[in-house]
Amino acid sequence: MPSSSAWTPFPRYREEPEPDIVPADDDVTPREHDLIVRYAIIGIFVILATAALSITKVIALPVTAGVIFGLVLGPPVDWMVRRGLPQLLAAAIVVMLFIGLLLGSLAVLAVPVAAWSDQFPAMLTAFKIKLVGVFAFLEDFRKTTADLTGKSDGQEVAVAQGSPLLDIAASSSAAAAGMLIFIATIYFWLATRRHFKARVLRLCLGRDARKSAGSFFQEIEARCARYFGLVTLINLGMGLATMLIAWLAGLPFPIFWGALAFLLNYLAFIGPIIVTALMLAGALIDAPTLTAALLPAAAYFVVHLIEGNVVNPVMVGRGMTVSPFLVFIGFIFWLWLWGPVGAVLSTPILLVAMVAQEEFSKYRKAQAEETESAAALNTEAAKAA
Secondary structure, three states, rough: OOHHHOOOHHHHHHHOOOOOOHHHHHOHHHHHHHHHHHHHHHHHHHHHHHHHHHHHHHHHHHHHHEEEHHHHHHHHHHHHHHOOOOOHHHHHHHHHHHHHHHHHHHHHHHHHHHHHHHHHHHHHHHHHHOHHHHHHHHHHHOOOOOOHOOOOOOOOOOOOOOOOOHHHHHHHHHHHHHHHHHHHHHHHHHHHHHHHHHHHHHHHHOHHHHHHHHHHHHHHHHHHHHHHHHHHHHHHHHHHHHHHHHHOOOOHHHHEEEHHHHOOOOOOOOHHHHHHHHHHHHHHHOOHHHHHHHHHHHHHHHHHHHHHHHHHHHHHHHHHHOOOOHHHHHHHHHHHHHHHHHHHHHHHHHHHHHHHHHHHHHHHHHHHHHHHHHHHHHHHHHOOO
């Protein structure tokens, strides 16, 4: 007869625990319960805020863009105010200079854009002629996919509803209204931001809260202005390098390619790809071979790789400690929510969120230290008594 110890490894002869006995470690403490409820409320708030921003895109997008650009243009207004100009006049001068810069850029690019729009059919023809092998491969791939999925190659008839002229008029009216809201938001933010800060600081109860809110506003303006200043400087270098590449490649209107690279470089990830494709399309018109057409686009892409992997991390990364993963996730989210303009605003919005989190952490830490010091004083007083 085997001993009882020989039967202990078998589950049949193990002593089963009482079903009503639950280890104390498995209980949810009140603190853990509060954290679960807090994170659930934050998740619900994020979902509702995303839905609200999507629904109110027509208003929320230009207002947000206006506030971001107002943060960037705040230092010039402060400089004028320190020189004795009234706040309203300084804000009006900065906004007028900003509008003049935009109109001047459009005037410089009007002729090249019109010329390239006239050559767009020639670009398509060049694509069809010089990339005929690629298009044939894609057509064979499409037919093979249709055969595998069981879908017929029959023609589908699409019925368009509504008038295209009405759609264009509606979209143009919405763009004009958005631009008007954008300009008005910049002006009113620059003209009244001092009063706005003062009222927000009055709402903060306690000296530490007011100090934290004031530090938040100052850090937000400093970081946004520094970010846009460095990025604009980098994009200007990219525009000059692209203009030189277009001139050496013999492309018409080199200034157009430089301005295009300068503007689209604000659109991370997607902008350089668009410039590369357009340079390839423009070179295909007059290039004798496909290899010759690839050279300017390849040269631009190499310059972009150097800028994105060497210049940008060195210049921007020193002052902006932002995780590349968070930058990418923010870019995808705001591109999905608000389109290309949201993609441009993704990094400044991320900077605002990070500064808010840092200042809130500093405020919480100061509150905790104050509480600990008060408790220590009470303990010493009790011991002395």
